[in-house]
Amino acid sequence: MARAAAQLSKASRMNEQLNKVLDEFTAFPILPDAAIELIELANSSAFLFKDMVAIMERDPSIAANVMKVANSAEHGRQGHVRSINQASELLNIKELAELVMNSAKASYFSTGAEDGYVYLMRTRDHCVLTGRVARILATEMGGLDKNMLFLAGLIHDAGFILLARHYWDSFSALVSQSHNEDREMWEMEKEKYGFSHAEVGALILEKWNIPQEVCGAVRYHHHPWDDEKTQPFSTIVHFANFLSHYMLDRSAPFELKKKIDQFLHSPGADLVEKYGFALTPENFVKFTEKLDEKTKVAG
Numbered sequence: 001m002a003r004a005a006a007q008l009s010k011a012s013r014m015n016e017q018l019n020k021v022l023d024e025f026t027a028f029p030i031l032p033d034a035a036i037e038l039i040e041l042a043n044s045s046a047f048l049f050k051d052m053v054a055i056m057e058r059d060p061s062i063a064a065n066v067m068k069v070a071n072s073a074e075h076g077r078q079g080h081v082r083s084i085n086q087a088s089e090l091l092n093i094k095e096l097a098e099l100v101m102n103s104a105k106a107s108y109f110s111t112g113a114e115d116g117y118v119y120l121m122r123t124r125d126h127c128v129l130t131g132r133v134a135r136i137l138a139t140e141m142g143g144l145d146k147n148m149l150f151l152a153g154l155i156h157d158a159g160f161i162l163l164a165r166h167y168w169d170s171f172s173a174l175v176s177q178s179h180n181e182d183r184e185m186w187e188m189e190k191e192k193y194g195f196s197h198a199e200v201g202a203l204i205l206e207k208w209n210i211p212q213e214v215c216g217a218v219r220y221h222h223h224p225w226d227d228e229k230t231q232p233f234s235t236i237v238h239f240a241n242f243l244s245h246y247m248l249d250r251s252a253p254f255e256l257k258k259k260i261d262q263f264l265h266s267p268g269a270d271l272v273e274k275y276g277f278a279l280t281p282e283n284f285v286k287f288t289e290k291l292d293e294k295t296k297v298a299g
Helices: 002-024 032-042 049-056 060-070 084-090 093-105 114-141 146-154 158-166 168-181 185-193 197-207 212-219 231-248 253-264 267-274 281-298
Strands: none
Touching (some): 002 197, 032 049, 060 084, 060 093, 060 114, 060 146, 060 158, 114 146, 114 158, 114 168, 114 231, 114 281, 146 231, 158 197, 168 185, 197 212, 212 231, 231 253, 253 267
16 A cells, blocks of 8 residues: 555655756757757858758657747647648748757756767657658558658657656666566567657657647557557558668568568557558568668668
């Protein structure tokens, strides 16, 4: 009884802290290399919007921050700006430059955490690839907005950035524990904090008036079978998330084969088939080979 009361008290404190973080959170901080690239571009006489869009598409923090501004009341398009291209067309150079400078001022960590930067750079690579894969899947499966799905895939782990920045000591320990125990990170977050990075990311994006389909895909990208409103979007991002991890880590073939088998027998695979993509071990391998070529071209 005492243990249960202590756990409830801890969960209550964590939720109070999270609410405070969410209330004060105004922008995702940008990693230094991206900030430098953006500032140089904004100050260049040869500035082109297509160059800015290219940078946005390589960084989930920048993309989320731009979508926030584009969907703000100031532009009168709350919830209606559905892609990075559309957002960039609404913002002028001054707004983009101010956004970059404000984001660049925010440090990722309150204390030195070099391992945190390495982790978040890997997370960024995974997010970019997830976005590209989601866009390809949307084209392959048909019927859904490929640019919105690219955005959803790109920012699906936005909550990771927030949690890593505000809870790095406990969060990094959880990352190590997840790898050592071969457990899902989002489930361990729920146990420790009472919420997951997916839920945190969705809460921020909903607060910023990001379209419902994107928020739903972010919230449910680990368990789209629970998504009652935006399931086609969350299913594609769920599959793209898995494929991205697979494509970025092929160092242990046996472990990868085991993970593929697990996915093919999961509720997520049933949903992928429901929305038009036939899954077998053979076409899975063929499709990832096809993705390798397409994402290299996109990169």
